[in-house]
Amino acid sequence: MYTQKMHPAATFPEVSVTLSTGETVSLTNKEEGCDWKMVVVFRGKHCPICTKYLNKLEDFTGRLREMNIDVVAVSGDSKAQLDEHLDELSINFPIACGLSQSDMEKLGLYISEPRSEKETDHNFAEPALFVLNSDNEIHIAEIANAPFVRPDLEQLVSGLEFIRNPDNNYPIRGTLKS
Template sequence: MLPPRTTIFPRQPVPSLILPLAGGGEFDLSGMQAESFHLLVFYRGRHCPVCKTQLGALQAQAGAFAERGVTVTAISCDTKDRAESAVADWNLPDLRIAYDLTPEQARQWGLFITATRGKTSLGLDEPALFSEPGLFLIRPDLTLFFSSVQSMPFVRPRAEDMLAAIDFIKKNDYPPRGDVI
């Protein structure tokens, strides 16, 4: 049995997270440096066609995020082979892809967990358990600024909308919202 989902509130510290990276190396959120924000995009995995589209859009805007001082990392419960296959097959050379997220870690981030339902429209088997999508915009001090957590694979924040929001936040010194506990 998995632990219950945790709710992370804006202005509160986010959970620690250390995972391997596709292509080698390690993602350690606590050791990451960002001028403006860290953007963590939790995706369902290599089996998901909506994830392919979302990560492709992030790839296309990788330079725009970097210009704004935003580090971008995509994270899934995929294995090393599936993560590296996504990087190659989806043409994601500029995205940092972390893998081996456990369902327990996903719950710490407030993500929903799904059990396999077999093959997807891409013809790939779903993993036994995997997280549903989530997006977290995190300040350099590792406190949450914004989150979007979903129980379904559809209707995700678009890269262009995130860039516009980041511009607005920076220009207007806009504060986090939803922080009343």
């Protein structure tokens, strides 16, 4: 299956998911005091690389919060799979499940079939990361087709500190249309 990628500066689409608390929210909802949002799409409970990445992301949430950037992670897992996954995670940021295949397609994600029933019981999104500005426009997008490709968190957060500094007046990159 081929996907239609979303472009930088495009408005992030409306996608509702279920938080680990059971609450249904939009991925663009921002916690009070935050005007930007980081949406981290992970493959699911079956992926040990995802677990490691999410646990590492926790180390950066303080710096992100200082920049008024809210964070949410989401997968296509079921609520039961997410509940099991929580045992392996040491995170305090919101995590959600229930990303539908149609929403994966809407977000322009690469989607994989499980290699076997031991992996998981549903098609799943490969990793992606979006940073949305105060207008819910895509300021940064990273869409991968394999679990091994993810943004280096230190470099990403340092870059966001540069972008969020008003003295730098840093625009959304990659918007040239020929």
